[in-house]
Amino acid sequence: MFSIIKKQQLSRARTGVLKTPHGDIQTPVFMPVGTKGTVKTMTPKDLKEIGTEIILGNTYHLLLRPGEKLIKKMGGIHKWINWNKPILTDSGGFQIFSLKDMTKITDEGAEFKSYLDGSKHFITPEKAIKIQTDIGADIIMALDECTHGETTKSYAKEAMERTHAWAERCVKEHKRLAKKRKTPQALFPIIQGVTYDDLRTESAKFISSLDTPGVAIGGLSVGESKEKMYHTLEIVIPHTNEEKPRYLMGVGTPEDILEAVDRGVDMFDCVLPTRLGRHGSFWNSTGRHAVKNKKFIHDESPPDTKCDCYTCKNFSLSYIRHLIQENEILGMHLLTIHNLRFLINLTEKIRKNINKGSFSKFKKDFFKNYHV
Amino acid sequence: MFSIIKKQQLSRARTGVLKTPHGDIQTPVFMPVGTKGTVKTMTPKDLKEIGTEIILGNTYHLLLRPGEKLIKKMGGIHKWINWNKPILTDSGGFQIFSLKDMTKITDEGAEFKSYLDGSKHFITPEKAIKIQTDIGADIIMALDECTHGETTKSYAKEAMERTHAWAERCVKEHKRLAKKRKTPQALFPIIQGVTYDDLRTESAKFISSLDTPGVAIGGLSVGESKEKMYHTLEIVIPHTNEEKPRYLMGVGTPEDILEAVDRGVDMFDCVLPTRLGRHGSFWNSTGRHAVKNKKFIHDESPPDTKCDCYTCKNFSLSYIRHLIQENEILGMHLLTIHNLRFLINLTEKIRKNINKGSFSKFKKDFFKNYHV
Numbered sequence: 001m002f003s004i005i006k007k008q009q010l011s012r013a014r015t016g017v018l019k020t021p022h023g024d025i026q027t028p029v030f031m032p033v034g035t036k037g038t039v040k041t042m043t044p045k046d047l048k049e050i051g052t053e054i055i056l057g058n059t060y061h062l063l064l065r066p067g068e069k070l071i072k073k074m075g076g077i078h079k080w081i082n083w084n085k086p087i088l089t090d091s092g093g094f095q096i097f098s099l100k101d102m103t104k105i106t107d108e109g110a111e112f113k114s115y116l117d118g119s120k121h122f123i124t125p126e127k128a129i130k131i132q133t134d135i136g137a138d139i140i141m142a143l144d145e146c147t148h149g150e151t152t153k154s155y156a157k158e159a160m161e162r163t164h165a166w167a168e169r170c171v172k173e174h175k176r177l178a179k180k181r182k183t184p185q186a187l188f189p190i191i192q193g194v195t196y197d198d199l200r201t202e203s204a205k206f207i208s209s210l211d212t213p214g215v216a217i218g219g220l221s222v223g224e225s226k227e228k229m230y231h232t233l234e235i236v237i238p239h240t241n242e243e244k245p246r247y248l249m250g251v252g253t254p255e256d257i258l259e260a261v262d263r264g265v266d267m268f269d270c271v272l273p274t275r276l277g278r279h280g281s282f283w284n285s286t287g288r289h290a291v292k293n294k295k296f297i298h299d300e301s302p303p304d305t306k307c308d309c310y311t312c313k314n315f316s317l318s319y320i321r322h323l324i325q326e327n328e329i330l331g332m333h334l335l336t337i338h339n340l341r342f343l344i345n346l347t348e349k350i351r352k353n354i355n356k357g358s359f360s361k362f363k364k365d366f367f368k369n370y371h372v
Numbered sequence: 373m374f375s376i377i378k379k380q381q382l383s384r385a386r387t388g389v390l391k392t393p394h395g396d397i398q399t400p401v402f403m404p405v406g407t408k409g410t411v412k413t414m415t416p417k418d419l420k421e422i423g424t425e426i427i428l429g430n431t432y433h434l435l436l437r438p439g440e441k442l443i444k445k446m447g448g449i450h451k452w453i454n455w456n457k458p459i460l461t462d463s464g465g466f467q468i469f470s471l472k473d474m475t476k477i478t479d480e481g482a483e484f485k486s487y488l489d490g491s492k493h494f495i496t497p498e499k500a501i502k503i504q505t506d507i508g509a510d511i512i513m514a515l516d517e518c519t520h521g522e523t524t525k526s527y528a529k530e531a532m533e534r535t536h537a538w539a540e541r542c543v544k545e546h547k548r549l550a551k552k553r554k555t556p557q558a559l560f561p562i563i564q565g566v567t568y569d570d571l572r573t574e575s576a577k578f579i580s581s582l583d584t585p586g587v588a589i590g591g592l593s594v595g596e597s598k599e600k601m602y603h604t605l606e607i608v609i610p611h612t613n614e615e616k617p618r619y620l621m622g623v624g625t626p627e628d629i630l631e632a633v634d635r636g637v638d639m640f641d642c643v644l645p646t647r648l649g650r651h652g653s654f655w656n657s658t659g660r661h662a663v664k665n666k667k668f669i670h671d672e673s674p675p676d677t678k679c680d681c682y683t684c685k686n687f688s689l690s691y692i693r694h695l696i697q698e699n700e701i702l703g704m705h706l707l708t709i710h711n712l713r714f715l716i717n718l719t720e721k722i723r724k725n726i727n728k729g730s731f732s733k734f735k736k737d738f739f740k741n742y743h744v
């Protein structure tokens with residue numbers, strides 16, 4: 001499923017190709033998040049124009065509305081949302097456990113309340129797989145217990161052990177259901193352990209030993225410092241199989257992508273580019289900016305003079321500032337296009353530089369202008 | 373500026389071409405409304421894809437934010453919003469007078485309060501022209517006093533007479549300012565008179581006698597019945613010059629367009645297709661529908677099986693229903709695309725049928741399936 005194309009010397013950065021039933025994905029890759037079956041403000045056409053290779057869907061949201069049964073009945077997620085390229089769904093675990101006071105966890109599974117109407121739902125590892133099978137993405141995730149960056153060690157250990165037991169059950173259920181499916185799905189289990197080096201090491205070894213075509217690193221960028229996150233990647237990655245793609249869940253600022261690629265990560269997703277766009281912020285080569293800043297009132301330049309996106313080719317900061325000020329959807333859409341393109345463009349440049357052997361220089365040059 | 377191509381027999385329907393500095397407009401035409409310098413949810417690319425020939429901007433909104441001076445400084449409205457085809461701006465009168473309790477009217481002009489911050493502004497016919505000159509649209513409107521459909525005759529007469537005096541002042545100011553402009557602008561004055569036949573007749577004669585390349589019919593679709601609106605058009609149109617394009621302001625349901633074209637109207641604008649789209653409604657050949665209706669839950673068909681728009685070519689009612697239910701911008705955008713295309717497509721068919729001499733049959737056939 002995954003082939004490494006090129007490894008960077010003096011770094012764990014590498015390029016690769018991940019094959020799925022809906023096409024190949026070039027890695028390192030940034031995956032836009034389409035929580036409820038839509039990457040907010042973007043049509044499939046818009047997504048293709050900016051070079052999107054794969055998008056995410058959130059199982060938690062989709063199972064509550066419209067429900068996985070409807071998606072299955074309508075021919076699966078690809079057909080229903082009109083996206084014929086790869087899709088990944090998470091297991092719902094992250095959302096369930098981030099609403100802690102609405103959730104009761106046992107070894108069997110988790111009882112949680114709907115954010116829509118407070119109705120009670122019970123999810124088990126087997127159910128998480130069944131739901132994702134019905135939704136029909138190319139890559140699906142094992143149910144895990146994601147805890148906060150400040151969790152005590154004893155609870156971190158308990159949650160990790162439960163995550164491991166659940167991962168085994170997910171692998172088993174996935175194999176059972178796979179026999180009935182025409183289109184194969186790849187299952188990725190998730191490494192946990194908060195920021196405790198020994199737990200992370202144990203989890204990396206255990207999760208990597210499972211018979212799956214990829215692994216994910218969860219529980220990062222959830223409250224810990226950036227230094228701890230980068231350190232944890234350095235602890236985890238050497239204990240994962242080199243042959244499997246590594247997906248760092250929920251991470252995706254420009255700086256985090258560069259640092260994580262350097263440490264061996266292949267796949268990223270994050271709501272930041274779309275969320276920042278809707279709230280009037282954008283990235284360019286000098287950092288992150290708020291378009292409402294008064295200095296942009298008469299600014300005829302685009303968000304990023306070096307960017308090739310529709311927004312930067314056609315619109316001024318002056319106009320986009322006005323749109324955001326007026327709460328106009330077009331303003332949110334234009335900044336979303338740019339922010340997504342900025343990250344996808346960054347991964348394209350990262351791949352090019354890894355393939356040329358110049359990743360370290362590229363990373364260094366990037367941070368010369370870019371201020372976090 | 374305006375040439376008639378073909379007149380329909382036994383009807384006042386006609387096709388024509390309206391020449392502007394930013395291109396020709398085929399009439400009858402439907403003009404999408406871009407209140408604050410954006411047709412809500414639509415990029416210029418989206419607008420061109422559905423065959424948009426001209427868009428509107430609302431002077432009232434633009435003068436309050438960002439202000440006409442900013443637009444002028446940024447090179448004019450076309451450049452600023454990145455729309456290189458024709459634009460029409462209204463005079464602001466409609467918005468000012470629809471906020472009656474925030475407005476004081478004298479023969480000199482109108483004092484009104486900003487909807488944004490309550491700040492006081494004073495607009496005169498001369499100022500309305502100056503502001504629209506700075507904004508820089510291809511077609512601009514004279515300041516008028518638009519009153520409600522239930523206005524007493526004595527007030528309707530007073531408002532009409534003020535509208536006439538203001539129209540004369542607008543024509544004068546426009547001629548004065550035109551000498552300084554490189555790109556010409558066409559000024560349209562506005563016929564008023566509520567639904568009083570004698571006032572409408574008087575107003576039609578007076579407004580048509582002014583030296584302008586087109587006329588508008590205002591004060592309709594503001595509370596009166598459809599029958600009264602159609603009747604008023606029958607009263608007004610025969611007293612206007614046949615050589616001038618006739619613009620019926622703020623009108624634009626499918627049925628109103630057909631009835632008004634039949635009575636001799638050439639130009640339409642309306643917020644309905646965009647507003648309905650954002651609120652989950654759409655038109656098709658059978659009438660208007662709410663996408664949240666339960667019957668669409670598993671409906672794999674598009675809003676309109678006969679439509680050629682991006683929405684209808686790619687998405688099911690089931691998916692669009694979900695998006696609208698979740699308040700997703702993509703749902704609003706997809707229905708906006710379709711509703712605008714539906715009206716533009718209708719005007720394209722109207723033109724084709726007028727040119728073939730089959731407009732009356734086309735109109736009759738349309739209403740066989742379509743239920744208002």
